[in-house]
Amino acid sequence: MKAFAMIPARYAASRFPGKLMQDLAGKPVIVRTYQAALGTGLFDRVIVVTDSEEIALAIKGCGGEVIMSREPHETGSDRLAEAVEDLEVDIVVNVQGDEPFTERESLAKLLQVFREDPEARVDLASLMTELTDPEDIANPNTVKVITDREGFALYFSRAVIPYQRAEEPRAVYYKHKGVYAFRKQALLDFRRLPMQPLEAVEKIEAIRYLEYGKKIKMVRTSVSGIEIDTPEDLERAKAAWI
Incomplete structure (x- = not known):
């Protein structure tokens, strides 16, 4: 099974433009993320996919591999789909460029899903972590996920799901971490399938996969970990960096 880590990296983030080129302990955030993915030792190749010459130069400057996007893209999945079309690869792990604390254990679990799936039932695998802080649960910037009994995603939302209708039983909440592992065909399918209403309303690309x-x-x-979505997140990352 040939597995690549691919890091979609656009410069113009809506909430924190240029965040991937912000300094984190002497190196840009995107370089820290690239080096973290490379350091896991899990992948045949680690590639940054970007529309930014500045990001490309930073990655090439540390000896990294870059693919330049040929077209503008609305989502990370679209950007990766264009990049992988001509690559010989089985599993593509999408590592978010703003995740400099990317670590081996979680990514290894994603790859193991496909090794344990001889019937190819799984199109994608992704990560979730339990939420306990009420502010995080209520925060619309925190994407929540609910699953069936086998752990397959039923829905993703920025709203609080599930809804706590009565005091008992107590709801358990999970945050969807934007780290995906795809079969190559799932990525290629995503690119050719138009956005549907639920994805458009929630602004969550994972919903497109469910809708199809x-x-x-x-x-x-x-x-x-720490996802760098705001200047405040960057300051937390700096404080946590050792």
């Missing part, structure tokens, strides 16, 4: 019947296996992890 793809099976997403969710994997629990206790590693939360």
